[in-house]
Structures are given as structure tokens and as C-alpha cells.
Amino acid sequence: MHLKKTYKILILIFLIVLATRLYFVFQTPHFENEGYLVKRFVDNILETGNPLVYDQLSYNGREVLYSPLYHYILAFFGLFLGSGLALKLVPSIFISILVFIVYGLSKRLVDNEDLALFIALMSGFIPIVFTETLANASIYTLVIPIMFYLVYLFMDVNNEKKIKKFVFFSFFLSLLHPAALLFSIGLIFYFILASTEGIKIGNLKEELIIFNILSTFFIQFLIYKKAFLEYGLNVIWNNIPFGILGSYFDLDLLSLLYKVGTLVIIFGLVGIIGGIIKKKDKFFLIGGLILSILILLWLRLLSPRIGLMFLSIALVLAAVLALNLFLRYLEKTKIPMYRISFMIIVFGLFILSLVVPTYYYTSRQLNEQVPNDYEILVLNWIKDNSLPDVTVLAPLEFGHVISGVAGKRTVLDSNFLLAPDTSERYEDVKLLYSTKSEVTALELIEKYNIDYIFIPIETELKYGKVKWTDDTNCFKGRFFGTPKVYQVIC
Template sequence: MELKTRHIILIVLFTLYFSARLFFSLQTPEFSSDYSYFALRQIEHIQQTGLPLSDDLLSYGGRNFVVMPFYFYILAALTMFLPEIITIKIVNTLLASSLIAAMYLVCRKVLQNRRVSIICSVVAATMPVYISQTLNDISPLSLILPGSLFLLYLFLVLEKKRAIDYAILLSIVLALVSSSSFILLLGFIVYLILKYLDKHAISKARFEFTAFFLLFLLWINIIVYKQAFQEHSFSIVLRNLPQVLLDSYFADLSIQKVILGIGVFPFFFGLYTVSIYLFRKKSENILLFISLFISAFGLLWFKVVEIEVALAFLGIALAVLFGQALKSLRVYMKRTKFAKRAEMIFNILLVVLMISHIFPGVYLIYQESGKSFSTEYIEGFRWLANNTPEDSVVLALPEEGHLVAYFGKRKNVIDNDFLLVGDANERFNDVLLFYTWRFKVPAVRVLEKYSVDYVIVSEKIKDYRITENLLKSESCFVPVYEGSITVYRNRWDKDVCSVI
């Protein structure tokens, strides 16, 4: 089949985007978040046993995990006989870059305009929130977001031959990858409700597919998270975050953060389309993406979804609606006195919009690549594995807990996975109490409570506005490793460190 110009442009854009992401990801042998190292532990355990890691002896000194495992199985299979880190970075980059093709496919169907569809593809791929969450990280969002767009496309063409088969298969995959698929499901449900309220006929295929997706997603989540539901009830929605983290997490949410996460032009142009097509004009295809917008925005408003995940889904919905606004603008310009030069003016406008949106995205790719853990920083955690007893317990900040377990192969007191942790609030407060201590007695009691042998201090304490490190002046703590992090050996059980 002969490639057409639009296909060549799309391939070039995909190649450039993939190459840029991969280039910056490979600038460092490490990842940018501690979750990636939790994912690595899952991947390695699957390769060794065929099962995800559920009974962990290191996290919290010993606990159970519950995870949606399919994403880890994919990466485990692909890295079985290949260099692990490099292969994972390539696969994640490839999955994340597929957003360009997925968005083009959707926009081509919805907008019926190839040029605008290409613009929307670039806009979606350079969304700041998408880049920050998927660049140089093992993130299920790399699969969930492009996969959701492909499923949205299949939903639009369900009447076609075999489309329902592919839609069912893809919905099963997405359900097994992440519970954030509920955002997409809710979008389908809102779409059907809006169609019903408008007294429009509802496609039997779409209704039945939505019913299947709902039942399967509920069923698989009940199976996987049954124990977590029993222990945490409603707090499972935000993974049992400690109250202190929960309060500060949503306190940072603002309209400015939403706009910066999605992009100025997609946000405002998209909102314009929502206002027009929700109340005045009618379009079945546009209504689907308005429904996805309502779904993500509603869950974010009620604080029952992770901010970054909700913004990513908001972003892809608004990117399509942004394209519709551009298409409407082009039609309008041809009706004005500038009709003869409408095409030229429109092209100039597209270039300005592209540059204004892409450059911040490209800069963010560069900026995010610099946020990965440095080799010197990781070396301190590796030191634990070779220089401490195997049964040692290490106290570190929550965002360093997975690093202690993966590189140090030692028990941590706390990490960022709070699901199935009954005393998550208590532990988090105890760790903060220790790092902010002003008196010896409460600090030593924390160490006794969790049988801590080593304490890690790094620059990350500044994230908690902790500026003073009193461990340096205490004889209870002996620095045994000093570098990007400092490892202190706890001597609380010695006479020199008596609480009295």
C-alpha cells in the first residue's frame, strides 16, 4: 500500500517524539520515581516465580501487596531475555508514544479533518501532565491513556465488523492494567445517560458493551481488592493515603495547576466546545468526549481519583474538543471578509498554537529527564545491601522506602504504598515525628517501636520543610556512609544513648 502524505507526516512525528523521549530517558541508568523500583520488584518476581509479589518481607518490615498485574506481566515477558532497564525504558517509551497514533485515529473519525487531527495528536502527546507522569518511569499510564483512546475509537465504530470483539479484548486488558479504567467507563455511562436525556436512540451495541465493561471491571476489582475493601472501605479509592498527605495532596489542586497540566489552548478551546455542544449544538461523537470530560472532572471535583491521572484523561478529552474548536474557527473564518485569506491566516494560527504548546512540552521533557535519581544517590542505598545485616530495619522517608527494598534489600519502616497497611496514619506520623524531633525521648521511642537499625537522611527532608538535622549532633547515631545520602547506625540500645 502506497503511503500518503498524511501517513508520512504521522510517522515522522511519531519517530521524532519517540526518539526525543528515548534519548532523554537513556541519559541516566536510573528512573525518576520510587514507584518504578516497586514495579521492578514486581517484574523480577514474576520472572522468577510466574506470580506477582504479594507477600513481601521487606516493605513495612513484612506485609501483603495487591496490584493489577497485567502491565507487570507484559514488561516481565518482554525483558525475560533482554537487558532489563534498557528494554523497559524502550517499551515504556514506545507505549507512551503510541498516544500520537491513537489520538490521530480518534480525531480523524470525530473531526473528519486530517490537518487538525495531526495538530491534536501533537497537542495530546506534549501535555505537561502526561510527560511528567510517563517520562523515564514505569507508569501504567503509558498504556492506559493510549489504550483508552483506541477503545474510544472502537466505541465510535462498534457497528463495524469485528469492532465489538476488539473492544471487548481491549477493555479486558485495560481493566487488568489499572483501576483508573473506571474514569473511561464512567465516561461511557455519562454518554449513554446524556443520550437518553436528549431522547436520542441508544445503540444496542454500545449499551451492551458498556454493560459488559462495567460488570467485568467491577468483578475484577472485587476479586483483586477484596481484602483491601474489607480493611479500608471507601478510603481504598485513594489507596489509604495518610490524612496528612491527603490534606496536602488536594490542597495543591487549583485551576492554575489544571491549566498548566493540560495546556492553555487545549483547556480554553476545549471548554468553549463543551459549552457550545452541551447546550446548543449536537454531535454524537463530540458528546462522547464531553462525557469523558465530565467523568474525569467530576471524579477530580469529589477527590476520589489521583490528580495526575484525572488530568491526563481530562487532557485527552479536551485535546479532541480543542480540535473541534479549531475546525469551527476555520469554517467561521471562511464566512468573514477575510475569506480569501482565511486558509493562510488559519495556517499561521496553527503554527502559533503549535509552537506555544510544543515548546513548553519539549522543555518539560528536558526538565523531567534531569529529575531522575542520580547514580551517587542510588549508591547509598546499594551500600546497605553489602554492609548491613540481612535482618536490618531501615528508617527512611516514604518516597525512599521502595529504594531501600529494591537496592538495599533491607526491611523499610514505610514506603509510598499504603494499601493494606492498617496503621498507615500512625506510621507516617511517627516517621515525621522522628525526622522533626527536638527531644530525644519521643524519637528513641519511634526507633524502639519499629526496631530500627539504620536511619537514612537525604536532601528529600527539605520536601517536608525539615531544615535541621539533629542526628549529626547526637552520639546515638553514628554515620556509617556519607555521600548524596547519609546512613546512620542507630545506637539507641547502648548506654551512651539511654533515654534517661
């Protein structure tokens, strides 16, 4: 009976998280820039049954390299729901499932159901996870739950059934996304941490670590063979243009506090230290994962945007030990009658430190990152009133929106892997928006066969007015609001 009640609460938490996500996600009918890339990949599968391997629109036509598993899953749901709805609903369900996994993990870590339920609730409202996986049909909505499910399986693997599950999900995660490497590296750090502390993790776990590392690396090489051949070890930089590479891996500590949650960080770190001091094997696993993410972030091998998502969940899990210790400590003090008041205050602070930033960042993200109705109207006009093979100049942040909504070719977008001359194109696009010289602009317009110039307000604020578009002999103004659109006529 008691179990039933717990599960009911857990399902309620799941529904609260899902409903909140859906409330935000359906505030706009549009997607963020990256969401349109996913949509095009899914639509292509729905139309042809095959993944898109040569993208005619991106970079004026280029080969694309990715694992299409996630897109096939979305396309499957798209068969019944339509791709637009599937891309909003299904990822929200995927990431909301995380609450069940976090509950299971927390319960294994401290064996306290109430605390596990509270941690599960917290995991649903981590600001960075909530905002980064909201309106972009992000693949991380599936990667994150699966990775932590693997952690869950690995923690108590003791029979053939669990081994088979671990094997299956290891393969699944590797096929889904290269982030699977993060889990493998986490396991390596777990092994090192445990060895240094003299903890025997057991032969079976060692075998599973070996298997996971080998299978993950093998599958990544299989899928990304071409990228490895092309870039060698530099593949970790993902062919990111030099112009943004410097800032791409920058970690802002203040935003880290807001986006992960101050109390989550404090309690999480206390939990890890406590776990290591108490030599708790299960905390070494979470500690290994946290350590691997921190080291990769520190070495600038992992984008903070992605690393912090995994880190925040791992910290929430680690926080369970600190909270458990805190509760036990309260029980031992002379003021047990104040225990409930203390708990309410601490938990209230936790909720505040997560829910408030989540609400703030989500609203801001929806306002700033999702194109507004007018921008979509303009792009639909371009779609309907221009030849099929025209090229539209747009800043990097609008690349997928142009190809996704207007269905036109672009000079560059954020899908850098195997894209041609990303650094050169990035600099050229920057030059086009910032130059005062019409000759320079025309030279670049000819170089990339540009037919339309798309100038969003953000670009004008950044570079000032694009002066060379004043030449009416060469550029015909089509839209003059925000955004501005000019057609090249000379």
C-alpha cells in the same frame, strides 16, 4: 497514494514523540521512586515466574494487592532486553502509540486528515502526560492508549468484529488497572448526556455500556476483594495516610493551566460546548468522559495527577472540533488569503503552549524526582555493607528507591493499599525527622527496628537538621553529604 503520505507523516509524528521521550528518559540511568516498585515487581516475575504477593521489604513486610498483568507484559520484554532497558523503552513505546489512536479518533470526529495529524502531534507533547509517564515505567503508559482505543472502538461500533474487539479490550483494561472504572463512569455520563439531549445512541451501544460497567466492576471486585472487605467504600481513599490525604486530592488551577496547556483547555472546552450545541453524538462521548473526570476531581475521588492525564487527552480531542470550526470560519471570511498565516500562528501558539512547558517540567522532574548518582552510590553502599534484613528509615518519597536499589526493608512507602497503619507510620516518620528529643527518636527506632537513618537534602530543608543523630554513642555517621546516612549502634 494520498493515504500513504498521511500514514508516513503519522509514523514520523510517532517517531518524533518516541525519540523525544527516549532522549529524556535515557538522560539518567535511574528511575523515579515509583519506577523502582515496578522494577521490583518485574524482577520478581523474571526470577520466579510469579507475581510478588508478599513484599518482605515494604513496611517491614506486608501483603501487596495489585493486578500483575502490566508487570508480566514488561517482564516478557525484559526477557530479551533486561528489566532496566525494558522499563525505559517499552513504556515509552506504549504511550507514543497514543498518537495513532488520537489520529484515528480525531479523524472520526471531524473527518479532516490534516487537523487529525496536528492533534496527534499535540497529544504526544501534553506536559502532564509526558512528565508523569517518563522515568517511572508508569502503568498509565498502557492504560491511557487502551482507554482511548476503547473510546475509538465504541464510537463507531457496528459489526461483530468491532464488538469482539471492544469486549477484549474492555476485559484487558479492567484486568490492567482500576482506572478502567473511569471509562465506565464516562460511559454512564455519556448515556445521561445523550438522554438529556434526546439523542438516541442505539441499542447496541446501550448493551455495550451495560456490559462494560458490569464486567469492569466484577473484575475490580475480583482483584481487589480483600481491599473492599478491609476498607469498605473507603477503598477509594486507597488507605492514604491522613497526614497527606488532605492535600492528596488538591487541584492547583495554575499548574492545571501549565500542565495541560492553556490553549488545549480553551479550545477543548469550546469544542465540547460546540459539540453539545450541534448535538454531535461522538462529542457527547468525549464530553461524558470529561464530565466524569471533572466531577471525580471535584468530589476529590480522583488524584489530580491521574485525572489530569486523562482529562488533557480528552480535551485535545475535543479541541479538534473547535479548530475545525475555526478553520471553516476563516474560509467564510473575506480574508481567506490570510488563512494560512492565521493557521500558522494558531498552531505555533499551540506548539509553544505544549512543548515549552513539557521541556521545562520534564527537565525539572528528572532533576528533582529521579535520585542522583551520589544517592544511588550511597544506597549501593548500604546494600553491600549491611546485613540483608536491616531496616532503613527514609521519607515517603524515597521508600521504593530504598527497597529497589539497596534491597533493604523500609518503614513506609507510597504503596498504601493494604499496608499496615499507614497514618501512624507516616506521622512517626515525620516525628523522627522533626523531633529534637533523642528519647522519642530511640523509642520509634525500636518500634520499627530501624538500623539506618537515610536523610536526603529535601528532608533537611523541610524539617531542619536532625539533631539526635549527633549522639555518637548511638549513631555512627556513614555519609555526611547529601544524603546523610547514620547507622544505629545502640
